[in-house]
Amino acid sequence: MREIYLDHSATTPIAPEVQTAMLEAMREAWGNPSSMHLFGRRARDLIDESRVTIARALGCLDAEVFFTSGGTESDNMAIFGAARVAPAHRRHIVTTTIEHHAVLHACQRLQEDGWEVTYLPVDPYGMVDPDDVRRAIREDTWLVSVMHANNEIGTLQPIREIAQICRERGVWLHCDAVQTFGLLEVKVDELGVDMLSVSAHKLYGPKGIGALYLRGGVKIAPLLVGGAQERELRAGTENVPGIVGFARAVELCEQLGHEQARHIWYLRERLRQQLQECLPDMQVNGHPIQCLPGILSVTFPGVSAESLLIALDQRGIAASAGAACSAGSIEPSHVLLALGMDESRAMSTIRLSLGRGNTPEEIDIAVEIIAEEVKRLQRRAVASAPVQGI
Amino acid sequence: MLPVYLDHSATTPVAPEVLEAMLPFFDRAFGNPSAIYAIGQEAREAIERAREQVAHLVNADADDVYFTSGGTESDNWAIKGVARAWRDRKNHLITTPIEHHAVLEACSALREQGWEITFVPVDSTGMVDPDEVRRAITPRTGLITIMHANNEVGTIEPIAEIGAIAREHGIPFHTDAVQTVGKIPVDVQALGVDMLSISAHKLYGPKGVGALVVRRGTPLRPLLDGGGQERGRRGGTYNVPGIVGLGAAAERAMRCGVEEMERVRALRDRLVEGILQAVPDAVLTGHPVNRLPNNAHLAFAGVEGESLVLSLDAVGIYCSAGAACSSGDTEPSHVLVAMGIDPHLIEGSVRFTLGKDNTPEQIEYTIQQVVRAVNKLRSLRVSG
Numbered sequence: 001m002r003e004i005y006l007d008h009s010a011t012t013p014i015a016p017e018v019q020t021a022m023l024e025a026m027r028e029a030w031g032n033p034s035s036m037h038l039f040g041r042r043a044r045d046l047i048d049e050s051r052v053t054i055a056r057a058l059g060c061l062d063a064e065v066f067f068t069s070g071g072t073e074s075d076n077m078a079i080f081g082a083a084r085v086a087p088a089h090r091r092h093i094v095t096t097t098i099e100h101h102a103v104l105h106a107c108q109r110l111q112e113d114g115w116e117v118t119y120l121p122v123d124p125y126g127m128v129d130p131d132d133v134r135r136a137i138r139e140d141t142w143l144v145s146v147m148h149a150n151n152e153i154g155t156l157q158p159i160r161e162i163a164q165i166c167r168e169r170g171v172w173l174h175c176d177a178v179q180t181f182g183l184l185e186v187k188v189d190e191l192g193v194d195m196l197s198v199s200a201h202k203l204y205g206p207k208g209i210g211a212l213y214l215r216g217g218v219k220i221a222p223l224l225v226g227g228a229q230e231r232e233l234r235a236g237t238e239n240v241p242g243i244v245g246f247a248r249a250v251e252l253c254e255q256l257g258h259e260q261a262r263h264i265w266y267l268r269e270r271l272r273q274q275l276q277e278c279l280p281d282m283q284v285n286g287h288p289i290q291c292l293p294g295i296l297s298v299t300f301p302g303v304s305a306e307s308l309l310i311a312l313d314q315r316g317i318a319a320s321a322g323a324a325c326s327a328g329s330i331e332p333s334h335v336l337l338a339l340g341m342d343e344s345r346a347m348s349t350i351r352l353s354l355g356r357g358n359t360p361e362e363i364d365i366a367v368e369i370i371a372e373e374v375k376r377l378q379r380r381a382v383a384s385a386p387v388q389g390i
Numbered sequence: 391m392l393p394v395y396l397d398h399s400a401t402t403p404v405a406p407e408v409l410e411a412m413l414p415f416f417d418r419a420f421g422n423p424s425a426i427y428a429i430g431q432e433a434r435e436a437i438e439r440a441r442e443q444v445a446h447l448v449n450a451d452a453d454d455v456y457f458t459s460g461g462t463e464s465d466n467w468a469i470k471g472v473a474r475a476w477r478d479r480k481n482h483l484i485t486t487p488i489e490h491h492a493v494l495e496a497c498s499a500l501r502e503q504g505w506e507i508t509f510v511p512v513d514s515t516g517m518v519d520p521d522e523v524r525r526a527i528t529p530r531t532g533l534i535t536i537m538h539a540n541n542e543v544g545t546i547e548p549i550a551e552i553g554a555i556a557r558e559h560g561i562p563f564h565t566d567a568v569q570t571v572g573k574i575p576v577d578v579q580a581l582g583v584d585m586l587s588i589s590a591h592k593l594y595g596p597k598g599v600g601a602l603v604v605r606r607g608t609p610l611r612p613l614l615d616g617g618g619q620e621r622g623r624r625g626g627t628y629n630v631p632g633i634v635g636l637g638a639a640a641e642r643a644m645r646c647g648v649e650e651m652e653r654v655r656a657l658r659d660r661l662v663e664g665i666l667q668a669v670p671d672a673v674l675t676g677h678p679v680n681r682l683p684n685n686a687h688l689a690f691a692g693v694e695g696e697s698l699v700l701s702l703d704a705v706g707i708y709c710s711a712g713a714a715c716s717s718g719d720t721e722p723s724h725v726l727v728a729m730g731i732d733p734h735l736i737e738g739s740v741r742f743t744l745g746k747d748n749t750p751e752q753i754e755y756t757i758q759q760v761v762r763a764v765n766k767l768r769s770l771r772v773s774g
Contacts (some may be wrong), residue, residue, distance in 0.1 A: 005429070010422035011627060019416050026409065026596070032400035036699065037708040039395060069459030069598065072616035072626035102616035102625055109615055201627060206416070208459065208598045208629025223613070224466050225499055226492025235492060236462030237401060237591060239598025242632075309427070318427040 001316040004362045008202075008355035009151055009179060009295055010320055014245065015204040021248040022206060022241040033238045034229065043240045050247030057250045058196070058213055059187035066230045067243055070210040071178040071199035073223070075102035075145075077212050077234070078174040078195040081220030082143045083110050090142040092116045096128050096157075097338040098150050100176055104334075107145070116140075124339050125287040126155035133162050137169045148177040148186065148196075152335040152351055153286030154295030156180075163192030172218060178202055178210075179292060182253040183261055194218045200242070204356070205249030209242030260356050265293035267354050271363045272296055278371035285339065285349065294354040299341070303377045305350050311373040317366055319352050392706035394752040398592075398684060398745035399541055399569060400710060404635065405594035405746075411638035412596065415631040423628045424617065433630045440637025447640040448567075448586060449577040450603045456620045457633050460600040461568040461589030465492035465535075467602055467613035467624070468564040468585040472533045473500050475609035480532025482506045486518050486547075487728035489537050490566055494724075497535070506530070515677040516545035516729050524555050531561050538567040538576065538586075542712055542725045542741060543676030544685025546574070553582025562608050568592055568600075572643035573651055573682055584608040590632065593647075594746070595639030599632035654744045655683035657753050661742060662686045664757035669764050675731060675739060684744040689735035693767045698740050701763035707756050709742045 005013075014022075029046050031039025048062075055062040068074045079093075095107055097119045107117045118136045122128050128146060137144070144166050149156045159175055166173040174195040177186050182203025188196055195218060199210040212234075214220065220233070227235035253260065275282055275298065285297040300308065305321040312319055321333070332346035341349070352366075404412075415436060421429030423437055438452070445452040458464045469483075485497055487509045497507050510522040518536060534556050539546045549565055556563035564585040570576050571586075572593030578586055584605045591597040604610055604623075616625020662674055671691035690698065695711035702709060712723045726736040742756070 003429070007422070007425060007427070010425055010430075011420060013420040014416045016417075022416075023409075026404050030401065030403040031708075032397070035397055035400050035708070035710060036696075037397065037703045037710070038393070039397070039708055040400070069463070069629070070626050072614055073459065076614050076616070076625075100616070101618075102614075105615035105625065199627075206629075206631070207627055208632045224462050224492075225495035226462050226465060226490065235466075235495070236460045237589075237597055239459070239596075239632075241596065242598045242629075313427040318421065318425065318429060320425050320427075 002365065003316045004318070004358070004366050006317060006319045006352040006354060006358070006366060009351065009353035011201050011207065012204045012355055013357070014206055015249060015252055017252055018205055018245045018248045022245040025241040025244040029240060033240060034227070043238070046240060046244050047238055050243045053247040054211060054250055057254055059189050060213055061216065063231070064213055064216055066212045066214060066233050067238060068210045068212055068234060069208055069239070070201070071100075071176070071197050072102040074197035074199070074210045074212040075100065075176055076106050077223040078197060078220070079103065079106040079110070079143070079145060080223055082172055082174070082195070083115065084221035085219060086142040090140045092118070092138055092140045092142060094118045094120065094133060094136045094141055094144045096120045096122060096146055098122050098126060098335045099145065099147055100151055100178070103145050103147070103176055122338055126150055126153045126285070126335070126339055127287055127290065128157050128162070130158050130161035130165060134165045137165070137171055141169070141171050143172050143174060145174040145176070148175050148180040148191075149292045150286070150335060151179050152333055153297040153339070154292035155287040156290045156292065159191045159193065167192060182250060183264070183293065188213055188215070200246035200249055203249050203253050206242050206245040209239055209246045211246070256356065261293045263356060264354050267358050267360065267363050268294055268296050270360060271352060271354070271367060274364070274367040275370060278367065279374055285336065296352045296354070297349060298352065299345050299349040300374045300378070301345065301348060302381045303348050303374055305348055307377055308350060308373055311377070312369065315369050315373070317369055319350050321350050391749070391751050391755060394707045394748070394756055396707060396709040396742040396744060396748065396756065399741065399743035401591050401597065402594045402745055404596055405639065405642055407642060408595055408635050408638040412631040412635040415634050420630070423630060424619065433628070436630065436634050437628055440633045443637035443640040443644075444588065444601055447576070447644050448571060448588070448603055449579050451606070454603050454605055456602050456604060456624055457628065457636070458600045458602055458624060459598055459629070460591070461566070461587050462492040463613065464587035464589070464600050464602040465490065465566055466496045468587060468610070469493065469496040469533065469535060470499065471610040471613055472562050472564070472608070473503070473505060474611040476532045480530055482508065482528055482530040483533040483535065484508045484510060484523055484526045484531060485535045486510055486512055486537070488512055488516055488540050488725040489535070490541055490568070493535055493537065493566055512728055514729050514731070516540050516543045516725065517677055517680065518547050518552070520548050520551040520555060523552050527555075527559050527561065531559070533562050533564065535564040535566070538565045538570040539574070539682050540676070540725060541569045542723060543687045543729070544682035545677040546570070546680045546682065549581045549583065557582050569682060572639070572647055573684060575648070578603055578605070585610070590636035590639055593639045593643050596632050596635040599629055599636045601636065650746045651683045654746065654748070657748055657750065658684055658686050658744050660750070661744070661753050661756060662688070664753070665760050668757065668761045672764070673735065675726065675729070686742040686744070687739065688742070689731065689739040690764050691734055691738055692771055693738040693764055695737060695739050697767055698738070698763055701767065702759060705759050707759055709740055711740055
C-alpha cells in the first residue's frame, strides 16, 4: 500500500541534507559549547554560524535569535517572559480565540495570577479584524499575541496592520509564526513584530528545537534559568545538532524559495478542486486567498472525522482532525468553533496539509480514496439514521 | 591516543548504539506521535519504550517518567512547578549552596515570589548533613531540593537519609541526578525522592533531551503549557529521535554502566594517585570515598586553574576549571567557596572527568603532562 503523508502541519520529515548536517555535528562537534577547550569551541562555532543563518532568514540581527526546545517553549517564553517584567498596573493581554494551545494555555495560566486576557473573535474565514485589536488595547495592556497563520485552517492574519497599531499604542506584539516560517517569507521588520516564535520540525528540520526572535531592546525574563547560555535568556546545554539541523533546514527552504510554496499551492488547489467535483457538499474552511499554501481544511457534512481518519489511515493516507497536539481529544476544535461552525460540523472536519514531498500523482490517488471513504461513510450515516415522520 | 577528552561531566559523545537507535526516527518514522495514523503510532510506541527504559534504569514506574528538553528544564520544572502547586500554602524551601545553577537560579526566581530559602551548609568535602536538613524544616516548607552528586567536586550526597526525613514530614523532595544517572546505581525507591532530574547528554545520549521522574501524587504544575502531551503536564511536540536516544542511552547504562564505571574508577584512581605522588602541594578536593567514580577534582597551590587548562589544551588534553556552564566566569566556584576551600587552592583547581573511552595510556600521558605543566606554571610564577 502506498503511503501518502498529508499532515505536514503536524510535522515534516527531516530533509536528508539536514540529517547529514546533524550527524556530522554529533560526530565532529559533540562538545559542550560552554567548554573553553577545542571540543567546546567547535560546537560554539557551529551554533554561531547557525544563528547567523536563521537571523538572515528572519531579517534580524543574530543577537536577536534565541534557541529554545521548540515552538511551545518559544510561545511560553515570550508570554511568561513578557508577563514577568510587566509593571503592576499593566496586566492585560490581547490575543485571539484561535491561537495555538501553547499561547492560549499560557494566557489562561496568567489569568490564574490575576491577569486579564481579551480573546478577540475572528470572522467566518478565521481572520482577526485589526480594528478589534485597536479597540481591545487599553491603558493597562502590556502584550498582544496573534499568530501569523492558523495551524488548523491556514488563514493568514493581518500582522502588519496589527503591528502598526501595537506600535502606536506602545504595546509589545508577539507572533507565533510556527506555521509560516520556511514556507512563506517571514521578515520581522516587514511584519513589525517584537517577538516571533519559530519551530524547526515544521520546516523539514529536527524536532526538539525552535527559536524565539526578540527585537533588540525587548527585555523579557527567562523561562529556563540556570546558566549563561543564550545570553542568559535561556539556560541549558545547547542542543547543538538540533541547532545545526534547524539552520540547514532554513537554508534549504531559502534555496527553494517561492518555488516550494508555489508547488504546494498547486497541489492544494488540485486537491481542493478535484474533491469539490467528487463531493459537492464539501465545505472548505479558512480564507480563500489569505492562507497558507498547504493547508486544506474541509468539512464533510454527516461524516465523523474520526471514522474518516481511521479509514484513510487504513488506506495509507495520513491526515488529521485539527491540530496534532489535540489529536487525542474528542473535543471539537476551538478554532472551528470560533469560526461560528456548529459542533457537529466541527466534528466532521479534517485537515489535509501538504508538503514539498507530495506529488500530483499522490494527490490524485488521495482524492480517489477520500471521495470513496467519504461517500461510504455518508451512505452508512444515512442508513443508520432514525426513520422520521412515521 | 590523542585527543584525551577528560570533560565527561560537561558532556559526552553520543554512543554508536544510541545513534543507531535514533536514526530511524529522523526520517522513516518521523510522524507526530500525537497523530492517530500509523507513522504517528510507531513514534508513540518508541516513546513508550524509551519511557520504560528510563524507568527501568532508575527503578521508577514508566508512568512517572516525563520527557523534557534537558536537565535544566527538569530542574526548573520541579522547583517552579511544585511552588506553583502549593500556591500560597507553603513558601519555604531547603537546598544547598552547591547545587547546579539551574536549581539555584530557579530558587532565586521563587524568592522573588516571596519564598524563603534555607541553604543547608556543606562540610569541607562538599557533604550535606541530613540533620541540618531536618533542623531546617518548618511548617511552611514546601520543597527540599538537593543534588545527588555535585557536578564539580563529585561528592555524592546522602540522598536516602534526606529522603527519609522528607517523607517523614511529607515534604516533596527533588534531586538533580544529572551527574549520577548512568554512573552509579540510582533507585528512586531506595533514595525516597519524589522528583529526579535526568539529562541524556551526560550518559552518552543526545543533547536537547532529558526527563523528570515524578512520583504519583507529587504536587506539580506544568512549566511548559501547550498541547496535551505528557498527560497534560508538558506541552510541545515530542522530540522523538531525542527521546529514543535517551531511552537507548538508559538501556546502554543498564547493560554496561556498572562494569564500565569500575574500569573508569580504576583509571581515575590511577590519575589521582599519579598526580598527587608527583606534584607537591596538590590536593584532591571533594569526598575521598563518596564521590563519582569518574571525577578527579584537584587543586594545585600556586597555579591558575585556567592556565593549567589551557596548557593541557595545547597538548591535546581537554578538562575544565569548573563546570562548563560557568566557563568564562571570573567568579570563583560557588561550590568550592561553600566548602570553605582556601581561596588560593580554589584558584588552582581543575576538574578531570573520565569516560568510557579513556585508556590507561591516556591517563599516563595526562599525569605526565599535568606534572610538566604545573611545574612550568609554578616556575613562571616564581620567576615572574
